[in-house]
Amino acid sequence: MRLPVLLVALVAVATCTETFVGHQVLRVTPKSDExxxxxxxxxxxxxxxxxxxxxxxxxxxxIDIRVPFPSLQAVKAHLEAxxxxxxxxxxxxxxxxxxxxxxxxxxxxxxxxxxxTFNYQAYHTxxxxxxxxxxxxxxxxxxxxxxxxxxxTEDRPLYVLKFSTGGTNRPAIWIDxxxxxxxxxxxxxxxxxxxxxxxxHANNEGVASILETMDIFLEIVTNPDGFAFTHSxxxxxxxxxxxxxxxxxxxxxxxxxxxxxxxxxxxxxxxCTETYHGPYPNxxxxxxxxxxxxxxHGNIKAFISIHSYSQLLLYPxxxxxxxxxxxxxxxxxxxxxxxxxSSLYGTKYKYxxxxxxxxxxxxxxxxxxxxxxxxxxxxxxxxDTGRYGFLLPAKQIIPTAEETWLAxxxxxxxxxxxxx
Amino acid sequence: ELPPSxxxxxxxxxxxxxxxxYLRGGPGRRLELRALRRARRQDIDDVxxxxxxxxxxxxxxxxxxxxxxxxxVLYHLGSKSxxxxxxxxxxxxxxxxxxxxxxxxxxxxxxxxxxVAENIPDSHGNVPPALEPIHLLAWAASGYVIWQNSTxxxxxxxxxxxxxxxxxxxxxxxxxxxxxxxxxxxxxxxxPWELTVLWHPQSGARVSWDRRQPGHA
Numbered sequence: 001m002r003l004p005v006l007l008v009a010l011v012a013v014a015t016c017t018e019t020f021v022g023h024q025v026l027r028v029t030p031k032s033d034e035x036x037x038x039x040x041x042x043x044x045x046x047x048x049x050x051x052x053x054x055x056x057x058x059x060x061x062x063i064d065i066r067v068p069f070p071s072l073q074a075v076k077a078h079l080e081a082x083x084x085x086x087x088x089x090x091x092x093x094x095x096x097x098x099x100x101x102x103x104x105x106x107x108x109x110x111x112x113x114x115x116x117t118f119n120y121q122a123y124h125t126x127x128x129x130x131x132x133x134x135x136x137x138x139x140x141x142x143x144x145x146x147x148x149x150x151x152x153t154e155d156r157p158l159y160v161l162k163f164s165t166g167g168t169n170r171p172a173i174w175i176d177x178x179x180x181x182x183x184x185x186x187x188x189x190x191x192x193x194x195x196x197x198x199x200x201h202a203n204n205e206g207v208a209s210i211l212e213t214m215d216i217f218l219e220i221v222t223n224p225d226g227f228a229f230t231h232s233x234x235x236x237x238x239x240x241x242x243x244x245x246x247x248x249x250x251x252x253x254x255x256x257x258x259x260x261x262x263x264x265x266x267x268x269x270x271x272c273t274e275t276y277h278g279p280y281p282n283x284x285x286x287x288x289x290x291x292x293x294x295x296x297h298g299n300i301k302a303f304i305s306i307h308s309y310s311q312l313l314l315y316p317x318x319x320x321x322x323x324x325x326x327x328x329x330x331x332x333x334x335x336x337x338x339x340x341x342s343s344l345y346g347t348k349y350k351y352x353x354x355x356x357x358x359x360x361x362x363x364x365x366x367x368x369x370x371x372x373x374x375x376x377x378x379x380x381x382x383x384d385t386g387r388y389g390f391l392l393p394a395k396q397i398i399p400t401a402e403e404t405w406l407a408x409x410x411x412x413x414x415x416x417x418x419x420x
Numbered sequence: 421e422l423p424p425s426x427x428x429x430x431x432x433x434x435x436x437x438x439x440x441x442y443l444r445g446g447p448g449r450r451l452e453l454r455a456l457r458r459a460r461r462q463d464i465d466d467v468x469x470x471x472x473x474x475x476x477x478x479x480x481x482x483x484x485x486x487x488x489x490x491x492x493v494l495y496h497l498g499s500k501s502x503x504x505x506x507x508x509x510x511x512x513x514x515x516x517x518x519x520x521x522x523x524x525x526x527x528x529x530x531x532x533x534x535x536v537a538e539n540i541p542d543s544h545g546n547v548p549p550a551l552e553p554i555h556l557l558a559w560a561a562s563g564y565v566i567w568q569n570s571t572x573x574x575x576x577x578x579x580x581x582x583x584x585x586x587x588x589x590x591x592x593x594x595x596x597x598x599x600x601x602x603x604x605x606x607x608x609x610x611x612p613w614e615l616t617v618l619w620h621p622q623s624g625a626r627v628s629w630d631r632r633q634p635g636h637a
Contacts, residue, residue, distance in 0.1 A: 235580075236601065238608060274610075348455070358427055359605070389578075
């Protein structure tokens with residue numbers, strides 16, 4: 001006889017998931033002794049399982065009652081029959097609980113103490129990402145440094161992380177994320193990449209061997225003005241936030257502002273459109289700063305610019321049908337990179353030149369970098385293929401970053417092994 | 421014959437999938453394009469371009485079971501105001517959504533206050549489970565808009581349900597007034613689109629009214 005009772009008790013304890021689906025919180029403010037008494041009558045009815053958030057105190061003081069779903073009708077009928085007016089303060093307690101839990105998860109990333117407690121599986125604000133960078137540098141001063149390569153239109157600093165084990169002006173790899181601000185999985189992946197590079201180096205695996213002879217430059221928030229705007233006003237903002245005279249519309253598409261086929265078909269000259277190329281090449285400080293950096297450095301061997309979404313790996317050109325001289329090589333590297341990416345979670349990518357694979361685009365980043373002599377210029381379009389698009393659930397951040405990293409390593413290793 | 425990695429075939433496939441979502445989608449069914457197996461294009465003089473496609477679809481809520489499809493998409497010559505003609509043949513049966521449909525129908529009908537929601541998914545990609553059927557219904561309805569407004573130079577996806585409001589009706593249908601944000605890939609524009617969707621478990625989804633939201637660039 002005792003064993004079943006014990007089991008039941010254990011089960012009850014184990015499945016401690018209390019749910020408040022359909023529960024409502026009613027508020028009664030008694031205006032007379034009769035009304036007060038009617039509510040106190042309810043208190044006595046234990047089977048209703050009422051939970052008084054604000055117990056009866058006296059006339060004029062509000063009484064808040066959480067009413068479980070099965071008791072709702074009875075309670076409301078009781079109140080209405082007695083002419084006691086009530087209001088519904090909370091329509092569905094569970095919905096509120098769920099929302100709060102989500103908020104807590106989100107705010108549990110309040111100023112992490114270090115890059116080990118940073119939440120990589122969540123989207124972050126600009127301040128949080130800039131704070132992350134400083135922590136990473138502080139934790140790894142011999143490997144990581146932060147460079148300011150310019151300021152945005154709204155005067156935000158443009159930061160690049162440099163990963164280097166020494167040497168002077170070593171051949172380098174450039175990776176940028178977040179040039180289009182609404183592509184949130186890219187900045188989030190950039191943060192993950194930064195940590196990954198540090199970890200690989202510490203464990204002497206992965207890219208540690210690449211770092212023996214090459215430097216890696218990583219610009220995580222390439223368009224900070226746009227990124228701030230996606231947090232404050234418009235989640236789907238793509239462009240910069242520049243205002244050029246003669247138009248009320250804001251912003252230039254930073255991936256049409258480069259000096260490669262600038263202004264040709266594949267970009268728009270209308271400032272109010274998403275692919276507006278800007279008044280002239282490099283008009284955007286976000287673009288100019290990279291151009292200056294690349295030219296001054298002079299030794300970048302691979303350049304990878306990361307976007308979302310569509311699951312594509314692209315190489316130049318976008319502004320012309322003419323294939324690049326080493327098209328065959330880039331196609332083979334792409335095949336290998338995509339295979340590596342797929343090997344992790346089965347995510348399928350297509351690859352090819354920009355113009356054949358996605359659309360004609362002029363003034364694109366990697367067309368310019370390629371024409372500067374950076375033979376290994378690639379653009380990624382990360383997850384997904386349209387199901388969530390720009391609004392990719394945060395739980396996909398790490399898997400996306402992990403698989404993309406495998407593809408990046410293929411490209412980096414190829415550059416290292418085919419030095420030019 | 422077209423390489424599936426090139427965009428013309430993919431754009432036609434997106435139209436076919438949109439059309440199919442409208443016809444067969446609903447609050448209980450999620451159809452995704454798993455793979456584009458083959459594509460062929462035929463240029464028909466004085467008529468237009470016809471695409472022949474072999475697609476592999478995924479019925480996500482049926483444990484990701486895949487279903488093969490063939491589709492024909494005919495884009496009419498020089499016409500921006502005529503929708504492409506689409507024909508889709510699904511090989512085999514899609515799992516019945518009768519139970520989920522009934523449950524959704526009863527739940528919505530029993531709401532005291534008309535359902536109102538916005539930003540589905542939210543900025544972080546979250547969709548509250550209770551709103552997933554509303555989200556799926558939006559996908560089905562967006563299939564209509566996408567089919568009706570596609571050309572060889574566009575590729576639409578539903579970016580977000582900006583706003584949805586249920587409108588109680590005296591007949592048996594459920595009615596939802598949506599404002600959807602459609603992302604057009606080639607221009608990269610995000611276009612707000614208003615539409616009214618009627619739905620009933622037995623008759624499926626019907627877009628009874630739609631328009632591109634005025635006042636947008």
